[in-house]
Amino acid sequence: MPVGTQGTVKGLTGRDLVEDLRVRILLANTYHLFLRPGHDLVRQMGGLHGFMNWPNAILTDSGGYQVFSLSGLRKITDEGVVFQSHLDGDRHTFTPESTIDVQLALGSDILMVLDECPEYPVSHEVARESMERTVRWARQAFEHYRRRIAESPTRHALFPIVQGSMFPDLRRRCAESLLELNAEGYAIGGLSVGEPRPLSLEMVEASEDILPRDRPRYAMGVGMPAELPEYVARGVDMMDCVLPTRNARNGCLFTSSGRIIIKHARYRDDSRPLDQYCQCYTCGKYSRAYLRHLFLSGEILYAMLATRHNIQRYLDIMREIRQAILSDSYPEYLKTVRSASADAG
Ligand SMILES: [Zn+2]
Numbered sequence: 001m002p003v004g005t006q007g008t009v010k011g012l013t014g015r016d017l018v019e020d021l022r023v024r025i026l027l028a029n030t031y032h033l034f035l036r037p038g039h040d041l042v043r044q045m046g047g048l049h050g051f052m053n054w055p056n057a058i059l060t061d062s063g064g065y066q067v068f069s070l071s072g073l074r075k076i077t078d079e080g081v082v083f084q085s086h087l088d089g090d091r092h093t094f095t096p097e098s099t100i101d102v103q104l105a106l107g108s109d110i111l112m113v114l115d116e117c118p119e120y121p122v123s124h125e126v127a128r129e130s131m132e133r134t135v136r137w138a139r140q141a142f143e144h145y146r147r148r149i150a151e152s153p154t155r156h157a158l159f160p161i162v163q164g165s166m167f168p169d170l171r172r173r174c175a176e177s178l179l180e181l182n183a184e185g186y187a188i189g190g191l192s193v194g195e196p197r198p199l200s201l202e203m204v205e206a207s208e209d210i211l212p213r214d215r216p217r218y219a220m221g222v223g224m225p226a227e228l229p230e231y232v233a234r235g236v237d238m239m240d241c242v243l244p245t246r247n248a249r250n251g252c253l254f255t256s257s258g259r260i261i262i263k264h265a266r267y268r269d270d271s272r273p274l275d276q277y278c279q280c281y282t283c284g285k286y287s288r289a290y291l292r293h294l295f296l297s298g299e300i301l302y303a304m305l306a307t308r309h310n311i312q313r314y315l316d317i318m319r320e321i322r323q324a325i326l327s328d329s330y331p332e333y334l335k336t337v338r339s340a341s342a343d344a345g
Helices: 014-020 030-035 039-044 047-051 064-069 096-106 124-151 168-179 197-206 225-233 243-250 281-285 288-296 300-326 330-344
Strands: 025-028 057-060 074-076 081-084 091-094 110-112 157-159 186-188 217-219 252-255 258-261
Touching (some): 030 039, 039 047, 039 096, 047 057, 064 081, 124 157, 225 300, 225 330, 243 252, 243 300, 252 300, 288 300, 300 330
Parallel strands (some): 025 057, 186 217
Antiparallel strands (some): 252 258
C-alpha cells in the first residue's frame, strides 16, 4: 500500500495511481487528517473517498503511531492518550472509541484499533504492560465499533494489532488474546522502530502460527524491497511503507538490479532508463541523466517521476510474489531474490 498521509500520495494524481500504477488500496493517516482538515470536514465532503476522489480502497491507521512518534507532550493512561498537536500545540485525546469514530467519519474501508507502540528498546516489564493495554484497548475498540456498525450498517473491517516489542513470548500472548475478537484481519505493529532487521522478521514469526490463516495479515510500516518477499514468506499479506515515496523524493530509486542514488556523478551522462525492465511512464520516457538533472535542480517534476517509478517497482515486486505463489514456485522465487539482493549488497 502506498502511503497517502494527508489524503494524497505526494506528487501523484489519482489518475497516475489508479490508471497507470493500478493501485487498489492506499493508506491514509488518521492523526494528520484528524488535525487538518479535521474528520468532520472530511465527512461533510463525502468522506475521504469523496474528498480526494479516490475510487478504490482506503486503509487508515489509528493515529496512535504518529502520536507516539510526532506529537509533543503526550500522556498515556488506561483511558487513552492525551497529546499535543505538532502543528499548533493544541491538546487532544485519542481513546480506543474516539479513533474508531474518527476513522468511520473518514469513511475508511479498513480501520485499525488504537494501540500503544513502545519505543525500542524497552524492558520486558514495560513491554508487557504496554501489550496488555493494547489488548484491552482492542477489546474496547471492537465493542464500540460493533455498536456503531449495528446502528448504521456500512461495510468496513477493523483490524486489531499484535504488539509486544521485541519479545516473542509477549507477541504470542498478544496474538492469542486478540483471537477472541474474531477480526476480519490482523495487523502486526511495533516494527521498524529502530530494531535490527532480522529482529523484525523474528517478531513476525513469533505470531505466525497463531494468527488465523484464512484472514489477511498486515505488517505495519515495512519494508525495503528485498524484505517484502521475506515478510510474505512469514505469512504476511499486506504491507505499507513510506520508503518508496519518501526515498524517491530524496533521490533513492529502487530498480530490479538494486538501488540508484540519482545524484551520483556516474549518472551524469547515462542515457539509459532507471530500469530497463520497468513498464512505468518514467522509465518509458526519461533517462537517468535527465532525472539526475531534475533532482539537482530541485524540480517538482523530479519528485513526480521518481515517485511513480518507485511505486511501480514496489507493486511489481508484489505482482512477482503473487505470480510465484500462484505457480507454486515461491521457494525458488525466494532463493532467487535472496541471492540477487546479496549480490547487490
Ligand atoms: Zn520505472
